[in-house]
Amino acid sequence: MKMIIKDQVPPGANPTASSFLADASGLSRTKVKRAMIKGAAWLRKAGRRPMRRIRRATLTVGPGDLLALYYDDQILARSVAGAICIFDNGSYSIWDKPPGMLTQGTLFGDHCSLVRFLETRALPGRKVFLVHRLDREASGLILVAHDKKAAAAFCSAFADGAIEKTYHVTVAGNVEADLGPDGTIEYPLDGKPSRTRFKVLEYDDRQDRSRLLIHLLTGRRHQIRRHFLQAGHPVIGDPRYGRGNKAVSMRLRATGLKFACPLEGSRLSFQHPQLPVYPSWDRQPIAR
Numbered sequence: 001m002k003m004i005i006k007d008q009v010p011p012g013a014n015p016t017a018s019s020f021l022a023d024a025s026g027l028s029r030t031k032v033k034r035a036m037i038k039g040a041a042w043l044r045k046a047g048r049r050p051m052r053r054i055r056r057a058t059l060t061v062g063p064g065d066l067l068a069l070y071y072d073d074q075i076l077a078r079s080v081a082g083a084i085c086i087f088d089n090g091s092y093s094i095w096d097k098p099p100g101m102l103t104q105g106t107l108f109g110d111h112c113s114l115v116r117f118l119e120t121r122a123l124p125g126r127k128v129f130l131v132h133r134l135d136r137e138a139s140g141l142i143l144v145a146h147d148k149k150a151a152a153a154f155c156s157a158f159a160d161g162a163i164e165k166t167y168h169v170t171v172a173g174n175v176e177a178d179l180g181p182d183g184t185i186e187y188p189l190d191g192k193p194s195r196t197r198f199k200v201l202e203y204d205d206r207q208d209r210s211r212l213l214i215h216l217l218t219g220r221r222h223q224i225r226r227h228f229l230q231a232g233h234p235v236i237g238d239p240r241y242g243r244g245n246k247a248v249s250m251r252l253r254a255t256g257l258k259f260a261c262p263l264e265g266s267r268l269s270f271q272h273p274q275l276p277v278y279p280s281w282d283r284q285p286i287a288r
Helices: 017-025 029-037 114-122 148-159 175-179 223-230
Strands: 002-008 041-044 052-054 066-072 084-088 092-097 139-145 164-172 182-185 196-204 209-216 252-260 267-271
Touching (some): 017 029, 017 066, 029 041, 029 066, 084 267, 139 148, 164 223, 175 209, 182 223, 196 223, 209 223
Antiparallel strands (some): 002 066, 084 092, 164 252, 182 196
16 A cells, blocks of 8 residues: 655644544554654644654644655565674764665655664664765665764765775676676766776676676766666666566675775775675576
8 A cells, every 4th residue: 555645734733643644544543653653754844844754653743734644555564684884983984785775765764774774773872974875776885974074074075086986786698798898888877977987707608697897987876777778788686777687686786985084084995795695696597
C-alpha cells in the first residue's frame, strides 16, 4: 500500500500528530506511529516554512498546521546492514556503506539511511553533515563531517575536485575489445561535460563481464552507470540502466578516497576494495 496524505488542522483543533494522521489516512494509530518513527511524517507549522520531519506520536499540533504522511509499506518494511567505520578523527569520519543503504532519507522515510544510522546507532549525540553522496544500490567509502567547519571545508574540496574518488565496477561485455584496455568516456550528461576514466582489470569470458577500475573526473548524477550504459556496457546489477545486466546487487563499489585534509593539511589515502566482502555478488547468475 502506498499513499500520500496532506491535510491541514482545522480551526479550534489541537490533536496529536499521530491521531490526526490516522484519521486523515484511515490507517491504524499503530501503523502511523511506526511510520513516524521511521521518518515518513512531516509538519509545517502555520505561517512557517519549510516542512520538517516529525517522529513523536504525542506531538500536539494546532490550527493551520499542515501535516503530511508519505506511506509506503514496502519501503517501511525494508531493513539494511549497518555501515562500518573506516576512519574517525572527530571532525569527520569515513564509512563503508553497504548496498541498499540510502545516503540520506527520502520523503517516505530515513530508517535505512546512513545519516539516521550514524545519528541513532553508531554516533549518537554527534552531528552528521553530508558532504557527498553514494547511490543506494552502490556500496563503499563515504565521508561525513561532524561540525560546520569541516562540512564547509570538505564540500568545497569535493566541488573543486580536490578529493580523488576511485571505484571498482563490473560491467557487461568485453570492454577492452570495444574501448581498449584503458581510456576516458566523455559523453555529456544533463548538458554538462562529463569525464570517466577507466582501466580494465580483468575480463571473465565465461560470464562475459569486465571488471574495471574507475576514476571520476567529474561528478554528475549516476555518472558511472549512465556513461557505461551509453558505451554499451551497463553495470551488472543496475536496477535502472541497461538490459541483460540484472543481478541481486549492483556491482559498483566506491573503493578509494585520496585527499589533502582541508582542515589539517595532511595527505590521506583510503583504499578498501574488499572490505567487507558481499558473497552474493559473485554467486548470483545474470538474468538474461
